[in-house]
Amino acid sequence: MELFWEYVKAFLVGGAICAxxxxxxxxxxxxxxxxxxxxxxxxxxxxxxxVYQPLVDWAGGGASIPLTGWGSTIAKxxxxxxxxxGIFGALSGGLTGSAAxxxxxxxxxxxxxxxxxxxxxxx
Amino acid sequence: MExxxxxxxxxxxxxxxxxxxxARNIPMAFLVGGAICTxxxxxIKFYMSMGVPExxxxxxxxxxxxxxxxxxxxxxxxxKLAKWGGAGTLVPITGFANAITAPALEFKSEGYIxxxxxxxxxxxxxxxxxxxxAGVVYGVILYLFQLY
Numbered sequence: 001m002e003l004f005w006e007y008v009k010a011f012l013v014g015g016a017i018c019a020x021x022x023x024x025x026x027x028x029x030x031x032x033x034x035x036x037x038x039x040x041x042x043x044x045x046x047x048x049x050x051v052y053q054p055l056v057d058w059a060g061g062g063a064s065i066p067l068t069g070w071g072s073t074i075a076k077x078x079x080x081x082x083x084x085x086g087i088f089g090a091l092s093g094g095l096t097g098s099a100a101x102x103x104x105x106x107x108x109x110x111x112x113x114x115x116x117x118x119x120x121x122x123x
Numbered sequence: 124m125e126x127x128x129x130x131x132x133x134x135x136x137x138x139x140x141x142x143x144x145x146a147r148n149i150p151m152a153f154l155v156g157g158a159i160c161t162x163x164x165x166x167i168k169f170y171m172s173m174g175v176p177e178x179x180x181x182x183x184x185x186x187x188x189x190x191x192x193x194x195x196x197x198x199x200x201x202x203k204l205a206k207w208g209g210a211g212t213l214v215p216i217t218g219f220a221n222a223i224t225a226p227a228l229e230f231k232s233e234g235y236i237x238x239x240x241x242x243x244x245x246x247x248x249x250x251x252x253x254x255x256x257a258g259v260v261y262g263v264i265l266y267l268f269q270l271y
Contacts (some may be wrong), residue, residue: 003168003254005204006168007161007165008165010157010160010161010164011157011158011160011161011162012157013160014156014157014159014160014163014164014215015152015153015154015156015157015158015211016153016157017156017160017214018153018155018156018157018160018208018210018211018213018215019149019150019156019210019211019216020211020214021152021156021210021211021213021214022145022148022149022151022152022153022209022210022211023145023149024210025148025209025210025213026144026145026148026149026205027145031231031244032213032218032222032247033222033245033249034251035213035214036213036214036218036219036246036249037249037250037253037254038251039214040161040250040254040257041253041254041257043254044254044257044258044261045257048261048265056181060164060167060168061161061162061163061164061165061166061184062157062160062161062163062164062169063161063190064163064167064181064184064185065159065160065164065184065185065188065215065216065217066156066160066214066216067214067215067216067218067219068186068214068255069185069216070216070219070254071232071254071257073182074254074255074257074258075258075261077258078258078259078261078262078265079261079265081263082262082265082266082269083260086182086267087262087263087267088260089266090259090261090262090263090265090266091259091262092202093253093258094255094256094258094259094262097258098254098255098258099146100182100185100186101182101185101186101189101216101219102251104185104186104189104220104222105188105189105193105216105219105220105224105247106243106247107194107221107225108189108190108193108194108220108224108244109193109196109220109223109227110227110239110243111193112193112194112196112197112224112227112228113197113213113224113227113228113231113239113243113266114231114239115197116197116198116228118228118231118232119199119202123186
């Protein structure tokens with residue numbers, strides 16, 4: 001039963017974050033690129049303020065999978081690196097914290113683009 | 124003059140377009156986005172059950188979803204899902220992977236360097252630029268606060 005609630009929480013929080021994105025698409029003129037930028041920067045800010053990690057602890061994948069979660073890993077990496085290496089960490093921490101997601105997206109995106117054929121133009 | 128025409132045009136659009144568009148889009152984004160995040164949570168639990176520590180299980184789940192997104196974008200399935208899911212397919216990290224894979228695939232015809240290699244960052248580039256810049260600003264603020 002506890003396990004069931006864990007998934008419900010992940011579904012509700014993840015769904016709610018995505019619904020906010022859809023509201024922005026429908027009621028503002030924000031393009032998808034701007035929405036992605038907004039969510040990542042928002043994640044950095046919320047992570048820096050220390051309010052995003054509690055949400056990840058509560059909702060798990062519901063908070064870590066949206067791009068706000070990826071942004072919060074930038075903030076977390078920066079905080080850890082500054083504590084360890086001082087001002088140099090301000091530069092190295094963000095990419096270190098978010099490296100796995102970026103490198104995976106670049107590498108798998110590259111592989112996929114090499115292997116598959118572009119879709120034929122429709123319409 | 125132009126703003127007036129824009130406003131009246133927007134009102135005309137609002138009147139002409141069916142009011143149910145957002146009423147359908149927003150719940151769909153909620154359902155599809157929620158489903159992707161639930162899958163992500165299941166992956167986290169799966170990796171942890173395999174003995175992977177929590178701080179590794181979270182990025183491992185994200186990487187798995189990124190892989191699936193790149194695969195389904197290549198198979199032309201993710202774009203079809205995006206038509207239904209809207210922001211539900213955009214906001215999760217799968218949307219970021221799709222934003223990298225789709226232009227890389229589309230511009231492959233312009234060459235592997237300036238086509239695939241450069242155009243891959245059409246949308247992901249700004250996301251990385253502003254995300255990392257925000258992180259550096261935070262780091263500098265944090266460092267200055269530690270000094271005093």
